Amino acid sequence: MDLPRSSLRRYFHKACLALIAASSSLIMAAPVTGATTRVQNLSGSWSFRLPHSDPAAASYAKATEWHTAQVPGHVHTDLLAHQLIADPYVGDAEAALQWIGNATWEYRLQFDLDENIQQARHQDLVFEGIDTFADIYLNGKKIATTDNAFRRWVLPAKSLLKKRQNELRLILHSPIQRLLPQVQAMPFKLAGNYPSPFGDEPRDAMTGNFARKPGYHYGWDWGPRYVSAGIWRAVKIVSYDEVFLQDFHIQQDRLNSQRAELQAKLELQADQETQIDLDLRILDPDGKQILSKNVQTQLGKGHNQLALPLYIDQPRRWYPHGMGEQALYSVRLSIRKGKKIITETTKRTGLRQVELAREKDQWGQAFGFVINGVPVFAKGANVIPFDMFPNRVKPGQIRAILQSAKEANMNMLRLWGGGYYESDAFYDMADELGLMLWQDFMFGGGVVPAYDPKFRENVIAEAREQILRLRSHPSIVLWCGNNEQETAWKDWGIGQKLTEANPIFAAHVWAGYQTLFGKDLREQVTRLGAGVPYWSSSPGNDLADRANDSNNGDKHYWDVWAGSQAIESYLSETPRFMSEFGLQAWPVQSTVDAFAPRSEQSSDSPLIRAHQKFLAGDGNQRLLHYIRANYPEPKTFADFIYLSQLMQAEGIELAALHHRSSKPRTMGSLYWQLNDVWPGASWSGIDYFGHWKALHFHARRFFAPLAVAALHDKGITRISAVSDLLQDQALEWRLRIMDVDGKVLRDERLPLTLTANSAIELAQISDAELPPASKADTTFIVAELIRDGNSIARSIAYLQASKQLALPDPLLEATIVAEADHYRLHLHATKLARAIWLDFGEHQHSLSDNALTLLPGESISLRLDSAQNLTTLRDSLRIRHLAQLQAIPAATSH
Template identity: 55%
Template sequence: TALAVQTRTLDATRADLEITVEIESAAVGSAAVQIEVLDPEGTRVARIDRKPMFKAGDNRIAVPVALQKPRRWWPAGQGEQARYTVRATLAPETAKATHIEQRTGLRTVELRREVDRNGGQGFAFVINGVPIFAKGANVIPFDMFPARVDAARIRRELTAARDANMNMLRNWGGGYYEDDVFFDIADELGLLVWQDFMFGGGMQPGYDPAFRANVVHEARDNVRRLRHHPSVVLWCGNNEEETAWKDWGHGRDLTAADPAFAAKVWQGYVDLFGNDLRQVVADEGLGVPYWSSSPSNDLDEKANDSTRGDKHYWQVWGNPALPVTAYLHETPRFMSEYGLQAWPVLRTLDGIIPAAEQQVDSATVRAHQKFMAGEGNQRLLKYIEEEYGTPRDFPTFVYLSQVMQADGIQLAALHHRASRPYTMGSLYWQLNDVWPGASWSSIDYAGRWKALHFHAKRFFADHAVAALRDDGVTRVSLLNDRQQGLQATWRLRVLDLDGTQRSEQRHTVALPPLSALEVGRFADADLLKGADPARTVAVLELFDGATLLSQQVVYFVPAKALALSPATIDAELRADGNGNGNGYVLTLRSPKLVRALWIDFDGVDAALDDNALDLVPGETVTIRLRSEADLDTLRDALRFTSLADTKAR
């Protein structure tokens, strides 16, 4: 017995649903069938009774149901995550009653691919008629041993994604299909899910009918299992198989060796991913769109094109290892992969690497670095040294790896967001870790946030300022992902590192709904007016009335060239006073600019709601945190690291 709920039409006033009950009967007969729909509070809002005749074998009963003033399911940041319960009871005349129940959300989904005047084609998810800019990350398996992954761990990682203002996760095709609990939690949190079928990087024998039939059976089982989840908004055939064939040389090399077999392999690919899986999703997916591969133009010529389809961009970090500023020159329709590595939080590393082995090139450290056959630290050092200088020791190396990762991904993500509506998605690689080592994740294996995840909370905020400096010019855009417009104020100040203000300008602006609005371009010379670029910064801010929504500091020289003084931070830590026994409030203030401040508690676990930030001179920052430790222990353990404190040789 199975149950499917398809949304035929949906708006704020009415939902027209088709509820289908699938029944396998051993014999001809009749049965009473009752279908109930309960609203999010559990109140029954519809009931339908039928008494059909059944044939021996498979039977389907499709019942139309209309709901007035439905409560729609929305992605995070756009509205509530309302979910209805649909129950079906089958009571045969000669057997016990059978009950089946599903919890689902009412939403429509469209993958909008409008052709533009330059011959490109958009790639935007439209939920309930609203184009959504997808903000998020790729998800890999949570552990090398899936049996160790429980619901609490999945909730921890997905809640962290939501807390960082993400609204989409891509389940990567190189892993395995997640359990139902993953999707239950995604439904609850409003996280859209791009779901790959589990194929990645290679080619399958799609020319073999038996193999294809086996794949179709597995795919159909998973689509039917997950189709009631409103979070699932795309089924994608595979990860990187089309681009591997077309761009990595797989197709070229096989064609050179055996042209006939290469043609057979490619036709099998088209049959499997272009036809078979597409048909499975059309038959079973309840209207969720299908995409043949990622990256792809859905089997159009180029597989990894910035003007059409989705894009994986690895020229930064991967070969040829371009500088992070290259992100500003890559403007895709939807960026579904890009990333930079960093090491886990030091407290996590202390649990796996003995103190004596904590050296950049030690055997143990190399064993936990899998990129480039263990040589990935050389790639990390390249990126660190370009911007921040040479780390003086292992803790500095770890700290600067995280600063580099956070700064670089922030640059890319804000560029993507500022390019709306041409670009409509930014999913960095990756959210989580499968084991404790150097990786592209923003959350380490122990669940601790790297600097990137704190940055993501800021650069993925629904209201944000994007100040993107390239070739001596800073382009300022204001971002609004809400369906409501905003009367806002933005401010630009130029400050010395000691807080002396050199200039200020303030402007009011009407931010349209669902928009990125460029408000100015500023040449370095116009901002600096002769000031020393190593001792001067620009501060961009967005306000709603007196409330600061977003702040970004712009630097005119590489971090290693800044004339930073050792950080002097006035810090106060107190209980939060709200009766929350493990809640604390930390207030910070510095007379001089503090670049890339990292706060930790020297071996004591504490969860902070903000970290990895720049302190603007003279301004107070308030951070809330939770810890099982008492106040005195936390005060004694409080430690700060900033760029000035780790100034490289």
């Protein structure tokens, strides 16, 4: 055995092998497949129907016929594939499709057993995910009922399986109809989330918070209501003989820059006492083998736990994007009995330490992440599901969104609790890209029946499975109990209202909440979560008296948008960690065209309103409220799209730069939201089809590792510099006061040593201190960071609302030229060109930048990629900028 001296000083020895006594209980961790552990995939020729006995059968007779089905899949997508329903995303189809969620659905599969597993001692039928309430029949015998879409179901099936003509059948029950009787029977109801606007469920008896099912299926303020059902993840038969590997992970005991002390931990099930050989190899992040070791050990009958110590010198640690490399080690395990391979698997993981900083200081109690001993300012956004129907989400779509997050200099994403636990591919990509993940457990809001022991037991089993599945991913840095349930109880009047109605029941409900989120989930994360911290609710202070406190814990701030406060209010809110804030906008024109014809595109159109899901008020009127506060009145719907995106981008930029400038008091800025679940108006920076809104282009600039913030409020412009880099930076900073025609009223350059991982205020300039020639409607302030004579960061502060600025025609000149494998778009502005948006209509394209402002006399060269020819691109180029709208009179329709 050869061990490279530079990488591995010690290896594990037989004498260090820990063999822990067995029990007969099975752990539902993801099985590992290999030579004698064999898998038969059951994604084959499924079919589905609406049973004739269902009340909907009379109205939807065609759905009662057997049709082919896709598994994994969903009943909505199966119906759509056979043109039995309209496209759920086009027009205003939503209301007419609510019957689907109230119906029962039947799925069946006929299959033969693969020859290579017919003689196996154990044959388990495994469902990776069923949505949600199902009766499962195998060859006519009911073998299980399910009640949790987030759990994995492993069903021993050897006694029922045949070599030929097996039939697997599932009856999927409506979650609404299954739960509604018990909810309606409650004398005091639990508050839900969003009542159905379609009458398919009583507004005072919402069932969604009683179901362990994706909450967003019941509708949210950014997505439709499609209470789907289906076999949404893989189905397979897993067979094995006398030994089965149930779980394998690498536990990190101690880690620093000099040494990693680890354990390879295995859990195996054995039918009888037997001897096995373990072959383990470790590959470093470059794929170089640094260990090869064989250990022989004896297994007892039943459940066996093995711990194999190992040590790595000078380990390469995993860091978030922007802090260091995303080093990932691979550990290959082979288990043999004699010459027969029982199973083989590879586990990939990163070596990193994570801490949640909670020190008390002059502002209150901190909330921030420390990775490998280094405090990290978290920059990013909240992630919602990528589609209403998860089976339609392909790895390439996930990769594009996560890569876009990295390109926007994000280092953290919060996986919101109203969706579902993402696919393995998602977490693998986050590991590779260096995106820290804040992982909510799947509770999106409302009040859940945590006082019910059976409900808690179901959730604990779900949590255990998911933690075991995901604990090897270095990207996961926090497990959070729920989204907004504590603040809803304490701050929104939900707890008070129930207490006034029935104090005994209210106390019972709150005690159940504390047990589930304060104790049960915390225990699972502490015991199984590989050192990742737990947080009981967001926003919160881990069950302290106040739930949404600016000085303690994490903060959700919705006074802007939901509370109609001015965007400038962001500058008065300085939290410890901002985990939610946001502004809405419409997606790009081509995305709107995908669901509504141009003739129907107005803010009051039924089709447009059907894709505007802000139901706490009129969403388009709320958008207009914020547009009108700062920008000209939109005359057309195209103007409405442009101005909504500009308002969103500049508003979120204002907040994010304030958060970053407030480091270390504030240590995180995660806006709502990164992506979309369908095409429509929302808070996202990337729309359903993956197009970047103006916000995402801005995010790439305001989340840059080195940034400058010029923030004007109440007659004062505060200028700050921010660095997330881990080395001091020798720079210059430049201050210019200019007018829109290009006249420079003041121009100063000063040396700046920007300390590593810090924020510093550079100047405060009151409007009264501006040069005498300054005019509020034409003057603006430009702050820049300069390195080696080049501007690397810029921020512009205006003295008045944009609608009050006297913006001239910038006299933009645009040329497109062909280069080797792409095009180049050159832009020049003679005068200030505020908020440029470049578009090529229906033609697919990619621009290296957009949503930008050019100073008077400034030029920029952008890379343009497109399959179109040069003539088409030149003819289709459309340039918007704010001055085009300044002279447009108010319109009565948008």
